[in-house]
Amino acid sequence: MFDWTQDPHRRYNPLTREWVLVSPHRTQRPWQGQMEETAAALQPAFDPECYLCPGNARAGGVRNPAYTSTFVFDNDFAALRPGTPCEEFDLNGILLARSEPGLCRVVCFAPQHNLTMANMDPAGLRSVVDTWVEQFQELGARPEINYVQIFENRGAMMGASNPHPHCQIWSSHSLPNEIAKEQESLLAWREARGTCLLCDYAGVERSGAERVVEENEGFLTVVPFWAVWPFETMVISKRHVTAIDQLTGAERDQLADILKRTTARYDRVFNVSFPYSMGFHQRPTDGAAHEEHHLHLHFYPPLLRSATVRKFLVGFEMLGMPQRDITPEAAAARLRSV
Ligand code: H2U
Ligand code: ZN
Numbered sequence: 001m002f003d004w005t006q007d008p009h010r011r012y013n014p015l016t017r018e019w020v021l022v023s024p025h026r027t028q029r030p031w032q033g034q035m036e037e038t039a040a041a042l043q044p045a046f047d048p049e050c051y052l053c054p055g056n057a058r059a060g061g062v063r064n065p066a067y068t069s070t071f072v073f074d075n076d077f078a079a080l081r082p083g084t085p086c087e088e089f090d091l092n093g094i095l096l097a098r099s100e101p102g103l104c105r106v107v108c109f110a111p112q113h114n115l116t117m118a119n120m121d122p123a124g125l126r127s128v129v130d131t132w133v134e135q136f137q138e139l140g141a142r143p144e145i146n147y148v149q150i151f152e153n154r155g156a157m158m159g160a161s162n163p164h165p166h167c168q169i170w171s172s173h174s175l176p177n178e179i180a181k182e183q184e185s186l187l188a189w190r191e192a193r194g195t196c197l198l199c200d201y202a203g204v205e206r207s208g209a210e211r212v213v214e215e216n217e218g219f220l221t222v223v224p225f226w227a228v229w230p231f232e233t234m235v236i237s238k239r240h241v242t243a244i245d246q247l248t249g250a251e252r253d254q255l256a257d258i259l260k261r262t263t264a265r266y267d268r269v270f271n272v273s274f275p276y277s278m279g280f281h282q283r284p285t286d287g288a289a290h291e292e293h294h295l296h297l298h299f300y301p302p303l304l305r306s307a308t309v310r311k312f313l314v315g316f317e318m319l320g321m322p323q324r325d326i327t328p329e330a331a332a333a334r335l336r337s338v
Contacts, residue, residue, distance in 0.1 A: 005327060013226035014189065014197055016181045020228050021316075021323040024330075043114035043163055052164035054111045069124075070131040071108040078104035080172055082144065101144045102172035107131055109165035116154070116165055116273055118263040125256035132280075133244050133252070139171040140285030147175050147284045155275025157302055157310060163273075175284055182281060186292040198294035202236045211332040214261045218247075218254030221262045223332040228322040230304045230311055231269065231331050233262060235297040242293040243282035259297075266301060268338035276301035 002009075010019045051058045054066045060076035080102025087099040109128045110120060117125065132150055139148045152167035153160040175183065189197040205211055205222045213233055214221040220236050227233075235258055241247060247255065266274035278299040283290040302310040317323055326334075 005329075011226045013224070014201070015185055015226075016178075017185050019321060020226050021321055022327060023323060023325055024327050026325040027330075045112045045114050047113045047164070050113055050162060050164050052106070052108050052162055052166055053113050067108070067111055069127045070110070072105055072131060072135065075104035075106050075168065080104055080170060082142075098174070100173055102170065103139060103142070103145065104171070105135065105139075105169045107135065107167050107169065109167070113164050116263065116267075117259050118267050118273075120165070120260065122253065122256055122260070125260055126253055129244075129247075129252045129256050133247070135169055136244050136282075136285075139169065142171075144173050145171045146286040147172050147179060149176060149179075149279060151277060151279030153277050155273065157275040158277050160275075171285075179281060179284070183284070183290075183292065186294070190292045196240055196292070196294050198236055198296060199240050202238060210329050213265065213332055213335045214258055216254050216257050216261075218251040219258040221258055223328040223335065225328055227328045227331070228313075228324060229300050229302065230324065230326055231266065231274075231299075231301045231335060232328075233299045233335070235259070235262060235299070237295040241295045242290050243295055244280065246295075262299065265335050265338055266299075269334065270303060270307040272307035274301055274303065 006025050008021070008023045008025070010021055012019055046053055048056065050056060052064070054064055054068075054071070057063050058073075058076055062073075062076070064071065064073075080100060082101060082103050084099050084101040086101075089095065089097040107128070109115065109117070110124055115124075117128075120128075136148050136150070139145050148169060148171040150167060150169050186197050189195070189200075193200075202220055206215075206220065211222045211225060212220060213223060218238055220238060221233050222236070223232060224234050235255075237247070237251070237255075239251070241251075244255075263274070266276065276299050278297055280295070280297050281293075282295045283293040304311040311324075313322060
């Protein structure tokens with residue numbers, strides 16, 4: 001008899017149409033690596049050396065204003081630039097390159113250096129949500145911008161350069177790969193079944209509840225059935241909205257609430273400020289309605305066994321496909337228990 005909680009199997013991700021290998025029996029294998037606890041480094045509310053704290057100078061020399069809520073500025077080391085001229089290079093389709101105009105910004109969530117989403121108050125987090133909406137609208141309205149990617153790298157392990165609470169926005173002319181993949185899948189699902197893939201998925205998870213981690217009136221946090229990272233989650237809007245600009249005032253509060261609850265749970269798993277990369281996936285800003293899109297966020301945290309022992313996507317995963325040991329159901333149970 002096949003046992004889904006013990007026997008190796010593959011799971012399908014309908015959003016990317018890729019598979020992940022699940023090997024639950026391997027959670028019993030011996031581990032001789034480290035498993036230490038790390039004391040969270042206590043941060044001050046203001047750090048005179050921080051380039052994001054109010055009143056301080058940034059690396060380029062510009063001084064931050066004495067901001068009191070959120071603060072947005074153009075990234076001083078932007079990966080994309082707005083004035084980039086149109087150019088294409090094509091050698092028989094083998095060597096193919098295209099110019100990429102865009103605009104990168106940094107959003108400070110709060111003036112306090114030692115806050116995180118998990119310990120910000122609801123009003124402060126609501127200001128962050130409002131700022132995301134404003135930025136999505138403002139950047140998305142530019143003719144050369146067709147996609148606005150809002151994301152946060154949290155923790156040194158994820159390459160974040162600074163603990164000050166902040167996120168980045170990279171807005172680009174082309175659709176980034178992950179969005180392009182999701183868009184094709186969402187469109188194909190809609191054409192084949194006449195429904196929204198993520199509305200259908202949220203329905204399945206709410207009726208089973210096995211992978212649900214948090215829920216409020218407007219949003220659901222689940223460990224996806226097809227998760228790759230040990231504690232990966234997805235935050236899904238319950239109502240079919242294509243992007244953050246369609247949320248009502250109440251739903252903006254609910255988004256702030258679910259983000260706080262989800263990140264606070266993460267911090268309790270290993271008693272550490274949990275590192276992750278998270279970000280929104282939503283409607284492109286090319287002017288079309290894109291009814292196939294459904295607002296959601298992905299949280300990709302690297303930690304596996306402790307505050308310091310992380311999962312690496314190496315070996316078979318680089319050459320073959322992603323793989324996980326702990327099942328998504330076990331990860332969800334662990335997140336619910338803390
Ligand atoms: P990360 O912590 O996710 O690396 O984001 C910080 C961003 O801030 C990073 O993209 C920018 C970096 O380019 N930055 C500035 O724009 N000005 C500075 O003075 C330092 C860092
Ligand atoms: Zn700071």
